[in-house]
Amino acid sequence: MNADVSKILNSKVAGSNPAGTASTHAKSKINNRDQELFDRLLKGEIQQGERTPEQHGVRLSQHAAKRLKERAIEMNSSEFYKLREAMDKLRSKGGQDSLVITPTAAYIVDVNNDMIVTAVDKGGLGESVFTKIDSTMVVD
Template identity: 60%
Template sequence: MANTNVNNILIPNVSKIPSDKKVNLENKIGQGKTGDEFKALLQDQVDQTRKEHGIQLSTHAAKRLQERNLSMDSDEFFKLKGAMAKLKEKGGQDSLVITDKAAYIVDVPKNRIVTAIDKNNILENVFTKIDSTVIV
């Protein structure tokens, strides 16, 4: 195919070059070492952020929250976070945190909620193996 000349400007004729080689990018996306490295790096950052700023929820606590229809709204979250900061400052390890909605057993060094009890079922419960209590 020839080039075209318009007003003394050479315009090349560009056309598709036939090729039998086909590349399937779907098989290459998300595979390989770099994808795994990125996923691991991202998970490390998420875990670090949770440790520094968040409260972890044990599987047991998540199950109890669901069974007892307890919701963890931002108000409840910040009450727990503040209580855990106070407990950590005072050297608490396994503690009972009582809010206006529920009671929580928490593992202070791990920033983890171990279990949750709704306010209606707190009465006449015996809480064992705790070293401190805070009411918020």
């Protein structure tokens, strides 16, 4: 849940929320987003078995796609699911440009745009320096 939705859900300004309308509206937006994602995931599974990044709600930048290919990092459905969950948690904590470390690789993600910006395989981490990030999450 992003910070703006959280503010709406938690606001208690007198007279501004008759019968819970703002809160109900915010919750319906969240539920609609979840429903849309679920529908896309379901259609993708039925049509092709293996889901594409977009069906997980995660997109690849051109740079990330190039790095994945160059570094022979294979991203399966499970990896995309982990990244999707990580981005949701990071978003709820205010993360925007984040480092997500999985058992397979490390990813720089643009949380607001649900996009993988770049990737580094675990073997290539060594003494890597990651700059311009505001949060980090380690995923099992």
